[in-house]
Amino acid sequence: MKNRKTKITIFAGIICALLTGAASWYTIVFNESRFILPMNLSAYSFRTQDLPMIISGILLMMYILYLAALFLKAILAGRHRKPAQNTRTINPKWGFLGLFGLAGFLGFWTYSADKMIFPFIAFIFFGFFGFFYEGRLSNTLMDERYRENKMKAHLSASRAALTIIFLATLFLGQGRLMGNLEYTLIAYVIIISLALALKIFLSEFLLYRYDHDEQLEESED
Amino acid sequence: MPDFECRLKKYRQLKDLTQEQLAAQVGVRRETIMRLEKAQYNPSLKLAVDISRAVKAPIEEIFIFE
Numbered sequence: 370m371k372n373r374k375t376k377i378t379i380f381a382g383i384i385c386a387l388l389t390g391a392a393s394w395y396t397i398v399f400n401e402s403r404f405i406l407p408m409n410l411s412a413y414s415f416r417t418q419d420l421p422m423i424i425s426g427i428l429l430m431m432y433i434l435y436l437a438a439l440f441l442k443a444i445l446a447g448r449h450r451k452p453a454q455n456t457r458t459i460n461p462k463w464g465f466l467g468l469f470g471l472a473g474f475l476g477f478w479t480y481s482a483d484k485m486i487f488p489f490i491a492f493i494f495f496g497f498f499g500f501f502y503e504g505r506l507s508n509t510l511m512d513e514r515y516r517e518n519k520m521k522a523h524l525s526a527s528r529a530a531l532t533i534i535f536l537a538t539l540f541l542g543q544g545r546l547m548g549n550l551e552y553t554l555i556a557y558v559i560i561i562s563l564a565l566a567l568k569i570f571l572s573e574f575l576l577y578r579y580d581h582d583e584q585l586e587e588s589e590d
Numbered sequence: 591m592p593d594f595e596c597r598l599k600k601y602r603q604l605k606d607l608t609q610e611q612l613a614a615q616v617g618v619r620r621e622t623i624m625r626l627e628k629a630q631y632n633p634s635l636k637l638a639v640d641i642s643r644a645v646k647a648p649i650e651e652i653f654i655f656e
Contacts, residue, residue: 509619510618512618512619512622513634513636514618514621514622514631515619
């Protein structure tokens with residue numbers, strides 16, 4: 370039942386995306402790009418050619434509201450759920466998602482093309498390499514020693530990330546360190562993204578190390 | 591490293607319990623029991639009490655702090 374609902378939700382999303390794409394194509398080709406190019410809505414007068422964009426817009430809005438409702442429902446349901454006893458089951462191969470961090474390099478291109486720096490934030494995705502280690506600790510009973518190790522790992526990772534951010538702030542905060550304030554700020558965004566990625570990765574790596582290395586020494590009775 | 595002596599192994603064997611069985615009884619992993627027996631992990635008061643009840647021995651005889 371749950372799988373069927375997920376499939377329907379994904380299917381509805383694909384339909385909405387296709388309809389929006391088709392309506393955008395129609396308005397670009399036959400309707401002077403109305404609703405795509407900026408327009409003065411106070412002087413708006415209806416045309417029948419506007420209908421595809423209006424209908425697809427309403428459908429897209431309804432879909433987004435539906436997703437928001439699902440999200441809220443999931444949050445509310447999670448509040449009443451008993452806390453999990455075991456870690457979640459994750460395939461270590463999800464760690465390859467960390468390669469998305471390479472998308473951060475797109476920032477150099479977008480900055481030179483139209484001064485956009487948002488893609489630099491994608492460096493945070495390097496943190497997903499932590500899934501390699503989280504996956505290896507899948508379905509582990511979270512007893513008090515595990516929780517203690519987890520806190521220790523999070524603390525060490527946060528300390529490392531905060532130290533990097535502090536040092537970066539100290540050095541880059543001098544201002545025109547690289548001769549250009551804009552480059553300085555870009556470097557700052559990159560360093561903060563990488564520091565957050567390091568925090569995400571280190572939390573999982575250290576937890577695995579604390580937990581796993583101990584087990585290597587252990588033997589039954 | 592915690593600085594104490596742990597006699598859990600002795601009391602566990604007296605009760606004829608395996609590490610796995612004791613771990614299941616007190617709700618921890620077998621590795622945690624191993625660490626405890628080697629006195630390499632300092633348990634919470636709750637875990638110490640649970641263990642003492644499981645092996646039916648006083649806490650102060652299982653965990654000896656100098």
